[in-house]
Amino acid sequence: xxxxxxxxxxxxxxxxxxxxxxxxxxxxxxxxxxxxxxxxxxxxxxxxxxxxxxxxxxxxxxxxxxxxxxxxxxxxxxxxxxxxxxxxxxxxxxxxxxxxxxxxxxxxxxxxxxxxxxxxxxxxxxxxxxxxxxxxxxxxxxxxxxxxxxxxxxxxxxxxxxxxxxxxxxxxxxxxxxxxx
Amino acid sequence: xxxxxxxxxxxxxxxxxxxxxxxxxxxxxxxxxxxxxxxxxxxxxxxxxxxxxxxxxxxxxxxxxxxxxxxxxxxxxxxxxxxxxxxxxxxxxxxxxxxxxxxxxxxxxxxxxxxxxxxxxxxxxxxxxxxxxxxxxxxxxxxxxxxxxxxxxxxxxxxxxxxxxxxxxxxxxxxxxxxxx
DNA sequence: GTCTATAATTTGATAGAC
DNA sequence: GTCTATCAAATTATAGAC
Numbered sequence: 001x002x003x004x005x006x007x008x009x010x011x012x013x014x015x016x017x018x019x020x021x022x023x024x025x026x027x028x029x030x031x032x033x034x035x036x037x038x039x040x041x042x043x044x045x046x047x048x049x050x051x052x053x054x055x056x057x058x059x060x061x062x063x064x065x066x067x068x069x070x071x072x073x074x075x076x077x078x079x080x081x082x083x084x085x086x087x088x089x090x091x092x093x094x095x096x097x098x099x100x101x102x103x104x105x106x107x108x109x110x111x112x113x114x115x116x117x118x119x120x121x122x123x124x125x126x127x128x129x130x131x132x133x134x135x136x137x138x139x140x141x142x143x144x145x146x147x148x149x150x151x152x153x154x155x156x157x158x159x160x161x162x163x164x165x166x167x168x169x170x171x172x173x174x175x176x177x178x179x180x181x
Numbered sequence: 182x183x184x185x186x187x188x189x190x191x192x193x194x195x196x197x198x199x200x201x202x203x204x205x206x207x208x209x210x211x212x213x214x215x216x217x218x219x220x221x222x223x224x225x226x227x228x229x230x231x232x233x234x235x236x237x238x239x240x241x242x243x244x245x246x247x248x249x250x251x252x253x254x255x256x257x258x259x260x261x262x263x264x265x266x267x268x269x270x271x272x273x274x275x276x277x278x279x280x281x282x283x284x285x286x287x288x289x290x291x292x293x294x295x296x297x298x299x300x301x302x303x304x305x306x307x308x309x310x311x312x313x314x315x316x317x318x319x320x321x322x323x324x325x326x327x328x329x330x331x332x333x334x335x336x337x338x339x340x341x342x343x344x345x346x347x348x349x350x351x352x353x354x355x356x357x358x359x360x361x362x
Numbered sequence: 363g364t365c366t367a368t369a370a371t372t373t374g375a376t377a378g379a380c
Numbered sequence: 381g382t383c384t385a386t387c388a389a390a391t392t393a394t395a396g397a398c
Contacts, residue, residue: 005381020289023205026373040382042375093288103337104285107274108201118342145338145347146354150327153334156284157326161299166326173327180361186363207391221364223393 006044008034013055018095022052022105022113049110052102056116059098060123067127075135079178082128083171086151092164096155103152124148137179150174187225189215194236199276203233203286203294230291233283237297240279241304248308256316260359263309264352267332273345277336284333305329318360331355 003011012033016025027048031038045051063085070081089097102109102117128144138144154170184192193214197206208229212219226232244266251262270278283290283298309325319325335351 021202021204021286023202024286024289027375028372036381037383038374039376039384043381046375048374096285096288099341100334100337101285103341104277104282105202105205106337106341107277108205114341114343121338121342142350142354142357145335145350146331146358149334149338149351150331150355151334152337153281153330153332154326156281156287156333156337157302157330160280160284160287160295161302162295169323169326170330173323174331176323177327177358177361180358208393209390217363218365219392220366220394224363227393229392 005034005036005040009041009044009051010055010058013051014059014098015095017055017101018098021101022109049112052109052113053116056098056102056113056120060116060120063120064123067123072131072134075131075137078131079175082131083151083175086155087167087171090155090158090164090167092159092162096159097152100152100155104156121148132178143178146177147174186215186217186221190222190225190232191236191239194232195240195279196276198236198282199279202282203290230293233290233294234297237279237283237294237301241297241301244301245304248304253312253315256312256318259312260356263312264332264356267336268348268352271336271339271345271348273340273343277340278333281333281336285337302329313359324359327358328355 009030012030013025016029016033027038027041031041034041045054066085067082070078072078086097089095099117099120102113103121106114106117125141125144125148128147129138129141132138132143150170151174154167154174157170158164158167190211193211194206197210197214208219208222212222215222226235247266248263251259253259267278270276280298280301283294284302287295287298306322306325306329309328310319310322313319313324331351332355335348335355338351339345339348
């Protein structure tokens with residue numbers, strides 16, 4: 001099945017937002033990316049908040065699909081799989097997690113977008129917490145919250161520093177700290 | 182000594198950037214904030230990268246001044262003092278850390294701005310690492326990197342989720358994890 | 363240092379033809 | 381669904397008077 005124009009726009013938008021930011025991404029840029037005019041982009045996404053909401057929703061759905069592929073029986077393997085999702089999302093000078101961008105811009109963004117960003121973080125935290133509880137590690141959700149925050153923050157620090165190893169360092173330290181939290 | 186116009190502009194700019202983002206902050210907005218015209222803002226900061234660089238430099242200097250006030254003899258008190266700096270920087274629906282914003286926008290920002298953002302993160306990491314080493318906790322800088330990343334990421338997650346307790350949770354978990362890293 | 367005036371570009375969004 | 385055409389507003393930045 002070939003891509004619909006709506007999906008093509010979302011793919012182009014995700015790429016731009018994850019590198020330049022949401023506000024910096026314009027309908028005209030997206031129109032050029034997919035080979036139509038900006039008025040036609042508005043046909044698919046009437047307003048920018050509409051686009052933002054669809055963008056984060058799709059991102060969270062895809063992320064959830066990847067999470068569902070990770071086996072939960074081996075704690076270490078599962079944690080590695082989880083971190084790999086973040087690691088793959090972070091390409092130096094090219095892209096960070098969509099929700100790190102949306103989260104940083106959150107104060108100025110419409111509610112419907114922020115709700116979806118919040119849902120993404122909750123999804124991640126809930127998955128991690130379930131994994132830890134299953135293996136009798138960590139009592140509440142503190143460790144899960146810490147890991148999610150550290151991975152998102154690690155991307156931002158590493159991206160600004162133009163040094164990918166900073167992210168790797170944080171990711172490894174986050175895993176090593178589990179059990180004592 | 183009364184504030185210079187240059188400082189007034191930086192104060193207004195910091196407020197706007199920390200809530201709405203750097204790209205969203207315009208010279209006209211700042212001009213209105215301080216009661217002059219946008220052309221006059223350009224007199225003080227010829228280009229936007231000039232403004233961004235001055236902004237992050239000033240932020241890091243002020244942060245360093247606060248760090249220098251924290252006593253290092255009591256590990257727990259020092260960690261609490263460190264986290265308080267972040268805690269105070271984070272006001273729900275109003276502001277997050279300037280460098281969390283700049284870091285999230287980093288890919289699209291000019292080099293001179295990113296260098297200053299990187300310096301801010303290095304300053305934080307170095308201070309924390311020195312504290313931990315002094316008290317014989319943590320070998321390398323892994324724990325320090327983790328804490329900085331977790332605090333920055335915690336702000337972003339909490340801001341997008343409109344839930345300050347998420348930040349508090351991450352901050353506490355980050356401290357509790359020290360020693361095992 | 364601040365002003366007026368303006369240039370050149372970009373933005374989100376709409377109306378209406380096809 | 382996509383187009384042309386257009387709008388009203390906002391953006392960074394500069395020239396030159398005061």
